[in-house]
Amino acid sequence: MFLVTRGAEVSAAAQRRTLPGFGLTMGVTLTLLSIIVIIPLAGLFIKTLELSPNQFWSIISSTRTLNALKLSFGLALAAAVVNLFMGMVIVWALVRYRFPGRRIFDAIVDIPFALPTAVAGVALTALFAQNGWLGAPLAGAGIKVAFTPLGIFVAMVFIGIPFVIRTVQPVLIDLDPEIEEAAASLGASRWHTVSKVILPGLLPAMLTGFALAFARAVGEFGSVIFIAGNLPNVSEIAPLLIVIRLSEFRYADATAIAVVMLLVSFAIIFLINRLQRWSQTRGIAH
Amino acid sequence: MTIEVRNIVKRFGDFTALDNVDLKVESGELLALLGPSGSGKTTLLRIIAGLEWPDAGTISFDGEDALARGAGERNVGFVFQHYALFRHMNVFENVAFGLRVQPRSVRMNEAGIKKRVTELLDLVQLGWLANRYPSQLSGGQRQRIALARALAIEPRILLLDEPFGALDAKVRKELRQWLRSLHEEIHVTSIFVTHDQEEALEVANRVVVMDKGRIEQIGTPEEVYDRPQTAFVHSFIGESIVLPVNIEAGRVQLGDKVLDIAPNGATPGPSQLFIRRHDVILQPPGNGDLEGAVRRVRAFGPVQRADIALRTNGNETMIEIDAPRDRELKVGEVIGLKPKRYRIFASGA
Numbered sequence: 001m002f003l004v005t006r007g008a009e010v011s012a013a014a015q016r017r018t019l020p021g022f023g024l025t026m027g028v029t030l031t032l033l034s035i036i037v038i039i040p041l042a043g044l045f046i047k048t049l050e051l052s053p054n055q056f057w058s059i060i061s062s063t064r065t066l067n068a069l070k071l072s073f074g075l076a077l078a079a080a081v082v083n084l085f086m087g088m089v090i091v092w093a094l095v096r097y098r099f100p101g102r103r104i105f106d107a108i109v110d111i112p113f114a115l116p117t118a119v120a121g122v123a124l125t126a127l128f129a130q131n132g133w134l135g136a137p138l139a140g141a142g143i144k145v146a147f148t149p150l151g152i153f154v155a156m157v158f159i160g161i162p163f164v165i166r167t168v169q170p171v172l173i174d175l176d177p178e179i180e181e182a183a184a185s186l187g188a189s190r191w192h193t194v195s196k197v198i199l200p201g202l203l204p205a206m207l208t209g210f211a212l213a214f215a216r217a218v219g220e221f222g223s224v225i226f227i228a229g230n231l232p233n234v235s236e237i238a239p240l241l242i243v244i245r246l247s248e249f250r251y252a253d254a255t256a257i258a259v260v261m262l263l264v265s266f267a268i269i270f271l272i273n274r275l276q277r278w279s280q281t282r283g284i285a286h
Numbered sequence: 287m288t289i290e291v292r293n294i295v296k297r298f299g300d301f302t303a304l305d306n307v308d309l310k311v312e313s314g315e316l317l318a319l320l321g322p323s324g325s326g327k328t329t330l331l332r333i334i335a336g337l338e339w340p341d342a343g344t345i346s347f348d349g350e351d352a353l354a355r356g357a358g359e360r361n362v363g364f365v366f367q368h369y370a371l372f373r374h375m376n377v378f379e380n381v382a383f384g385l386r387v388q389p390r391s392v393r394m395n396e397a398g399i400k401k402r403v404t405e406l407l408d409l410v411q412l413g414w415l416a417n418r419y420p421s422q423l424s425g426g427q428r429q430r431i432a433l434a435r436a437l438a439i440e441p442r443i444l445l446l447d448e449p450f451g452a453l454d455a456k457v458r459k460e461l462r463q464w465l466r467s468l469h470e471e472i473h474v475t476s477i478f479v480t481h482d483q484e485e486a487l488e489v490a491n492r493v494v495v496m497d498k499g500r501i502e503q504i505g506t507p508e509e510v511y512d513r514p515q516t517a518f519v520h521s522f523i524g525e526s527i528v529l530p531v532n533i534e535a536g537r538v539q540l541g542d543k544v545l546d547i548a549p550n551g552a553t554p555g556p557s558q559l560f561i562r563r564h565d566v567i568l569q570p571p572g573n574g575d576l577e578g579a580v581r582r583v584r585a586f587g588p589v590q591r592a593d594i595a596l597r598t599n600g601n602e603t604m605i606e607i608d609a610p611r612d613r614e615l616k617v618g619e620v621i622g623l624k625p626k627r628y629r630i631f632a633s634g635a
Contacts, residue, residue, distance in 0.1 A: 078516075178370035181337050184357045185364040185382035186439055196387070200374040279374075 047255040071240040076217035079156035087164025117222030147229030160213030167209035207276040287442040294343035303329040305499040319488035326499040361435030367448040370421040378416040386438040406434040426457040442588030446478035517631040520560040552630040564608040567624040575622035603619040
C-alpha cells in the first residue's frame with residue numbers, strides 16, 4: 001500500500017488497451033483482496049458491533065487495555081526510530097565500502113525475515129536473561145532487559161531492522177555518484193553533501209522502511225512474548241491481550257481491542273504515506 | 287586563469303588512461319579535448335577538476351599547485367554529461383546550491399543569493415523555469431541549468447564533460463552555438479570534452495586531439511583539419527581516403543604503379559597516403575594518376591559522392607570521393623584521380 005508506486009495511472013477513458021487481460025487480473029485481484037483482507041476486516045467490525053457503545057468504551061478504556069496499547073505503539077515507534085538510524089548506518093557501510101565479509105553481512109541482514117519469530121524470541125531471551133551472555137553483564141550494570149519493556153523493545157528492533165535496510169539499499173545503490181561529485185565541485189563539505197544531497201534523495205525510501213518496521217513491530221507477537229515477561233500493565237503487549245481475551249472466550253472484547261489497533265495503525269501509516277508522497281513528488285513530479 | 291598540465295600519468299589497474307600528458311591552456315580560451323572513447327580525455331578533465339587524482343605529474347592554475355587542493359577548493363565549475371542535477375531541488379535551489387554551501391563567513395545573504403540566481407537564470411534564458419523540478423525539464427534545459435549552477439560559484443575555470451552528448455542532434459546544434467556565444471560573453475577559461483569532431487571544430491578556439499592516453503596534436507580547428515601531424519589525426523578528423531604506398535628513391539609507389547606526386551620529405555619505406563575525399567581532381571585516366579571505375583554515384587546536395595574501384599596491383603580497392611557536380615559521373619566509366627592535397631605518414635606511426 002505504501003510501497004513506491006510510480007506507474008502511469010490507467011486512464012478510464014482509454015477505450016482500447018494495449019495490454020490484454022485487464023478483466024481477468026482485476027477480477028483475481030478483487031477476489032483475493034476480498035477473501036484475505038476485506039472480508040476478515042469487515043468481520044472484525046461486525047463482531048465488535050455486538051458490544052454496546054458503553055461496553056466498547058469500558059473495554060478499551062480499561063487500564064489494562066490502555067497500558068497494553070501504549071506499550072505496543074510506544075515501543076514500536078521507538079524501535080522504528082532506532083531501526084531507521086541503525087539501518088541507515090548499516091546500509092551506508094554495506095553499499096559504500098568494500099570490506100572482507102561484506103556479502104556475509106549482507107546475507108545476515110535477512111535473518112530476522114527468515115527466522116521463525118518464536119526461535120528469535122527464545123534466542124533473545126536466552127541471550128538477555130540474567131544469566132545470559134549479554135544479560136549477565138547488563139544485570140551487573142543494573143540494567144534488566146529480559147522480562148521488561150526493554151526486552152520487548154530489543155525484540156522489536158531485531159525483527160524490524162531488515163525492513164529499513166532492504167528498502168533503502170537499492171535506492172542508495174542507484175543514487176548517481178555524479179551528484180555527489182557535482183556537490184563537491186560546487187564547494188559543498190562532506191556534511192553538506194550528505195545532508196543536502198544524499199539524504200533528501202533517500203527520504204522516500206527511508207520513510208517506507210520506517211513505516212514497514214513500525215507496522216511489523218506493532219503486530220509482532222512470537223518473538224516478543226518470550227522475552228516480555230507478560231506482566232499485565234507492565235510488559236503485556238496488545239496482541240497478547242487479544243490472545244488472552246480469546247482464550248477466555250471473550251471474543252467481542254478481543255475484537256474491540258483489535259479494532260482500536262487497526263484504526264491507530266491505519267492512521268499512523270496513512271500519515272507516513274502522505275509524508276512519503278510529499279517527499280517523493282517534490283523530486284519526481286510529473 | 288592559465289592551466290598547466292605536466293607529465294600527468296593515470297592508470298586504472300593495467301590500463302594506462304593518461305600517458306605523460308603535457309598541456310598548457312591559455313587564459314580565456316575555449317579548448318576542446320577531442321578523441322575516441324578510451325582516449326583519456328574525460329580522465330584528464332576530471333583530474334583538472336579534482337574529481338580524480340593522477341599517479342604522477344603536476345597541475346597548476348596560474349602557477350599555483352592545484353593538486354594541493356580538493357575539488358571544492360579549486361573553484362572549478364564542472365558540467366556533467368548527464369547533468370547531475372539535484373532531483374529534489376527546484377531549478378532555483380539547484381543554481382543556488384553552490385552559494386548556500388559556502389562557509390558562513392563568506393556566504394551571501396538571501397537577497398544576494400536571489401539576485402545572483404536570477405541573473406544566472408537570465409543568462410541561460412530560463413528564468414521562467416525557476417520553480418520547476420529537473421524532471422519537468424527537457425534535456426537541453428537541464429544542461430543549461432547545470433551550466434548556470436556551475437557558473438554560480440564564479441568559477442575560475444569551466445569544465446564540461448561531453449556536455450551535449452545526451453542530447454538529440456537538433457538541440458546539440460543549438461546549444462553549441464549558444465555555448466560559443468556564452469563564452470564570448472563571460473570569457474572564463476573553459477575546457478570541454480567531446481568525441482564529436484564537428485562539435486570540437488565548430489565551438490573551440492583550439493582543439494587537443496587525444497588517442498590512447500596521449501596527445502596527438504594541439505592546434506586551431508584549421509590546423510588540425512588541414513595540417514594533421516599524425517596518421518591518427520588525419521583519419522579521425524574529417525573523411526579520408528587511405529592507401530598503402532611505398533616510398534622508394536623519392537617516388538611514391540602504389541603497388542607497381544609510380545604516382546605522379548612528390549613524397550614531400552616522407553621517409554622511405556612502407557607508408558600510408560591520406561587524401562581528403564574532396565581533394566581529388568577528376569580527369570581522363572593519365573599516366574601517374576589513380577585510376578578506377580565508377581561503381582555508384584549519389585548526387586544530392588552540393589557535391590556528388592561516388593564509389594570508385596581503384597585498380598591496384600591487379601586488385602580492386604573501393605574508395606569514396608566527393609566530386610563537384612559540374613562534371614557528371616556515369617556508372618562504369620573509368621576515370622583518373624589526381625590528388626590535389628595529400629599527406630604521407632610512415633606505416634605504423
